[in-house]
Amino acid sequence: MPDVYADVVVDIAAGNLDRVFAYKIPERLAGQVDIGSQVMIPFGKGDRQIQGFVVNMTGQPDYDVNKIKEISQVVNSELAIESQLIRLAWQIKKVYGGTMSQALKTVIPVRRQVRAIVERTYGLNPDHFAVSQYYEKIKNDKRYEARKRLIDFFLAPALSGEDGGVSLSMEDIKAGVKASKTVVQALVDEGILVEQTFRRYRSPVKAYMPPEAAVVLNEEQQRAVDDILNDTSHLVHLLFGVTGSGKTEVYMALIARILEKGRQAIVLIPEIALSLQTVSRFHARFGDRVAVMNSRLSDGEKYDQYLRAKRGKVDIVVGPRSALFMPFDRLGMIIVDEEHDGAYKSENTPRYHARDVAAWRVKMAGAKLVLGSATPSVESYGRAKAGIYSLHTLTSRARSGSRLPQVSVVDLREEFRRNNKGIFSGKLLKYMEEALARKEQIILFLNRRGFAGFVSCRSCGYVFKCRHCDVSMTVHTGGMLKCHYCGWEQPLPKVCPQCGSPYIAGFGLGTQKVEQLIYQTLPGVKVLRLDRDTTAQKDSMENILEKFRRHEGDILVGTQMIVKGHDFPNVTVVGVLAADLSMFSNDYMAAERTFQLLTQAAGRSGRDQKPGQVVIQTYNPEHYSIVCASRQDYLSFYRQEINYRAMMNYPPAVHMLVVLALGRDEGKVGKQIHALAAVVKDFAAKNHGGEMILVGPSDASISKGKDVYRKVFYLKHKNYSALIQAREFLEKYMRTSEYSREVSLQFDMDPMSVY
Template identity: 40%
Template sequence: SVLVPEISLTPQTVARFKSRFQKGIAVFHSRLSQGERYDQWMAVSEGKIQIVIGARSAVFAPLSNLGMIIVDEEHESSYKSDKNPKYNALEIAAFRCKGANALLLLGSATPSVNTWYKCETGLMKRFELTERATGGGIPDVEITDMRMELASGNLSLYSRTATEALKETFAAGKQALILLNRRGYSQYALCTDCGKAVMCPSCSLTLKYHKSRHRLLCHMCGYTVKMPDECPTCGKKGLILPGIGTQRAEEELKSLFPDVKLLRMDTDTVTRKDSYDQILGDFRDKKAHVLLGTQMIAKGHDFPDVVLSVILSVDSMLYTEGYNATERAFQLLLQASGRSGRGEEKGKVLLQTYNPEHYVVQYAKNHDYKGFYEYEIRMRRLLDYPPFCNLGFITVESEDDALAEGVIRRIRASIDAHYMMEGIGPVLGPVRAPVERVADRYVWRIIIKSAKMNPLIRLMNGIRSDTESNVKSKNIRLYTDINP
C-alpha cells in the first residue's frame, strides 16, 4: 500500500506508479462512489491487485500478501481521522506491518517530531536523502519584516519585495505560488511593534481571542485575561487581531496585476468531486500565472515552472491552536518552499512576518530541520508535551451552554475522585474549546496528560461509561480522543 495525505495527490502518485508498473494498481479514497469502492475492494480481495494507492482509508485495503506500506509525507495531520471511528493511519499501518512481517516506510522532508524522536531513541531506522529528487538546488529564502512595511506606509498584504518578485516572475513567463494559511478571521492578538503574540504565562501557548467576551483565553489550562490595550511584551499600543482571507489576497493581487491569470484553491473553491484535479491540472498546464490558496497547495505537488513561492502571513501559522503549532508552521514553511524551483531554474521563497527573529522563521530560512528539532524537543521535554506524554481530550457539546458546563464539571470531579491513578496528570480544564460554538452547540473540554497509555485508555472508557449511565439528556454529546 502507498498512502498519500491528500486526495489531490492521488492522481499524481498513480501516474508515477503506472509509468513504472503498468498493471495491478488500485486507488482508494473517500471520494470514490460506493460502487467504485466495492469494485476496487473486490479486485484487491481476489488478488488481482498488487499495489493500492490512496488517502488514509487505503491502509485498510485487504491485501492478502502484504509486503510493504509506504506512508508519504508522514508528518501530515490528515492521517489522523477526527471522525468516529477515530484512528491514526500510521498506527494502523504499523500494526498491519507487524502482523504480516512487512516493511513500514515513512517518508517526509519534514518528519514529525514524534517520528524523529523514535529514530533518535532507536525505535526506528533513519535514512536520509542529501539531494532533491529533481536534482535542483534548494531555493533561496528571503524574510520580509512587515513591521518595516507598515512603518513605511505600505498597508497592502503584499510587501514591496513580493510585488517586485512577482512582477519579475510574470515577465519571465514563469509561475508563482502564494500561500495563506487561514481563510478568514484570526483568533490571536499580535503586536505590530515587537512582532510578538500574547501568550499564556503557564503553557507557552498563544492566547485566543473570544469576541463575545472581548477576552483572551488559553485553551489548554483555562487562563483568561481581558484583551489588553498595550502589548505585554513591549508595552506599546500595537496590538491587532489580524484577519486575512484568501479572497482579500486575491482581490489585492488582481488590483496589482490586472492582466495576470489567477487560480484560487481553498475549501470555498474546491466544492466538487473533480475540483482538485481541475484546478491543479489547469495550473500545471500553465492556464494561470498564479496559484493562490491555503495549505492544500503546499503538499507534494510538482510544478516545474514555479520559481517563486510567497507566504503572506507566517504569523498566522506560528500562532495557531495546539502545543505543536510551531511544528506545523515549520513543516508548512518548508513544504511550501519545496514547491519552488523544482524545474531547471532555481527557486525563490519570500516569507512575510511581523516576527522575523522567531526560531521557526530562522530555521526555515536556513532549511535546518535538525536545528529546529533540537530546539523543539527541548521545549517539549521542559513543558511535558508529546512525545514525553500522551494527551487525552474529553469534549462535551450541547445547545444549552449551562448544561454542557455542568456535565463537563461533573466529569472533572469524577476524574479527581476516581481516576487519578499512577501516571495520570495533570488534568487541565474544563475550558471552552478554541471554537466555543459549533452548529449552535456550545463546546467544552478537559485535557489530560498521562505518562502511560493504558491508564489513560481506562480513564477514557470509564468516563464514557459513567456519563452515558448518569446523563440522560439527549442534548449532550460526549467525545473522547487521544493524541489528536
C-alpha cells in the same frame, strides 16, 4: 449437524450496546455466514431488523441456547470484513475509544453494495462443422439475409487464419454489419454464436502519463532501498529526505521489489489533491495493477476498486487515510508519504492516526512500514533517534542541476514602518514581477487552517499568550482574550503591553482577498485559486492543478493543499504571505506545523534547473520555526521543539487524552464536565499517584456549534495505557451518570489540535 453460533456486533453506536450478542446460524444460511459477514438480525423486544457484523463463530455460546435468536440473512456478501481487519478494529477501539461498530465501519472503506456493470461479447461457435451445416440450411432462404451477413462477418477473421476468431460487443457488431440485437440473439439460441458475460470494473485510474521505465537511482536512494529491504530488526522505517530528493522514486523501487515476491503495497498520501499526480506516476510505472481509493470517487468507483483489491486483481492501492483498510491478503509494505501531515489523524470517532494504525497492520501482516517526509513529525524523528524506527536519509535533490531555493525572510514590522500596509512586501513583489517577465510561475501560500485567529501588535509583533499554557489566546465576545487549554481569560488591552502601541488587531486573511489584490497589483496576470470554495465539485481540484501544470495560470493561490508534494518544474517563486497565521494558532503544535508548512512551501520552488526564490513574510522573523525553515535546518528545529514540549509537558514528552462533553443544555454540559474531571482526578490519584496531569476543564475553542455546547479537559501521562484506563473508567461512569442522555462524551488520544 451440530448447531453453530455467531458473535455479532450490532450496528448501533451506543455505549450500552457495545458488546457481542450471540445468534444462531440457521441451516439455510450454513456456509454463507462467516467471520466478517454483514448480517441482518432481529434485535430487542420487538425483534426490529438491524444490521450487525459477525466477529467470531463458536459451537458453545455462553448463553442459554433456547433464548438465542437466529440470523435473518446475509447482506453485502462481497463486503465481508477480513479477519485481520477485524483484529485491527479491536485495536483501534481499545486505543482510541468509541464503539466496536464504529471501529468496524472505519475499516470498511466501502459501505454500500452497488450494482455491477455486466458486459456481453459474442463469438462464433468453434465447431465450424455445425456452423457450416446451419449456413447451408439457411443460405437460400431470403428471410435469413441478416443472419447470413452476420455469420459471414464472424467467419471472415476465422477464414483469414486468426486463431480463435473474434469476440465482439453488440456495439462492435452494429458498427460492422447491419444486424439487430434480435438477430444476434437468434444465432445465440441456435448455438451458432456463443455469448460471454464479464464484469467491467469502474476505474477512476487513467493513464495520464505514458508508460515509463524505472529510473536509475542515485547512490543515496539505492542505499535507502537496500537498507530498508535488508533490515530484519525494524518494522518501521523513516525516510528523511529534503524536498525534491526523489522519495517517490525510492517508494517505487521498494514496491517493485515487493511485487517480485508476490506481495502487495499500500501507498498513503495526505491529500486527495495529490491523487492525480501520484496515481499517474504509479500507473505509468506499474500499469493496470494500480487502484485508487478516496472520498471523491463515486459509490460505484469505490465499490469496484474495493472488489478488485479483494479479488487480487490489483497489487498497489494509492489514496488518503481510508486506503489503509483495503482488503489485501498478501500485504508486503505500507508507505505513508508526508507522514507528518495532520490529515492522517481522523476527525471522527474513533479518532485514529493512520501512521500508528499502519504500524499495527504491518505487524499483523509481517510487512514493512515506510514513513517518508522532508519534515518528519517530532514523534517519528524521536522514535528514529531512540532506535524504535530505522532512519534513512536523502540529503540532496535528485534531479540533475536542481538546488534548494534561496529563502528570504521579510520582517513585516519594517514594511509597516515604511508605510507598506499591503500584503506584498517590496521584495516579494519584485521577485513576482521578474518571474512573470521570464514566463515563469508563482505560488502564493496562505498558511491558515480552520479556526486559526490570534491577536497581535502591528508595531512590534507581540502576540497575546496565556500565562499558564504558552499558547496564543483568541478574542471572544465582550473583548475578552481566552485560552482554550485551561480556560484562563483577561480583557483585551487598549495598548500593547510590550511597546505601548495602540495598533492591536486580530490577524487573518483569506485566499479570495489575496486573489483580488493580485489583480489590483498585477493587472493582466492569470490567477488560479485552490481552496474549499473552488474545489467543491468532483475533479475540480485535479483540474485546477492540471491547468497550472500546463501553464494556464501564472499564479496559484491557496492554502495547505498547494504545498504538499506537488512538482511544478516552472515554479521559481514561492511567497508565504503571513507565516504568523500558523505559528500563533492556539495550538501546542503551532511551531512544528509552521516549520513543516514553510519548508514544504519552499520545496515547491526551483525543482528543475531554474533557480528558485522563496519569500517568508512574518512579524516574528526571530522565531526558531521561521529561522530554521529559512535555513532548511530540521535538526536545529527538532532540538528546540523537543525541549519546549518536554518543558511544557506536551506530546511526545507525554501522551494526552482529550475529554470532550457535548450537549444542548449548557448548564448540564458544564456540570457533567466538572463531575467527570472530579471523578477522574480521584481515579488517577488512586491508580497512578501524581503522575497523571489534569488540565481544565474549560470551554472548547469553538464553545458552541449548531446549538451544541462543547466543554473540555485534558489528561496527560507518559504511558498511554494509563490514559486508556482513564478513558474506560469515564465511559463506564457515563453509563450511570445523571446526564448520560443529555450529554455525550468524545475522546481523542494524542490530538493534533486543540478543542
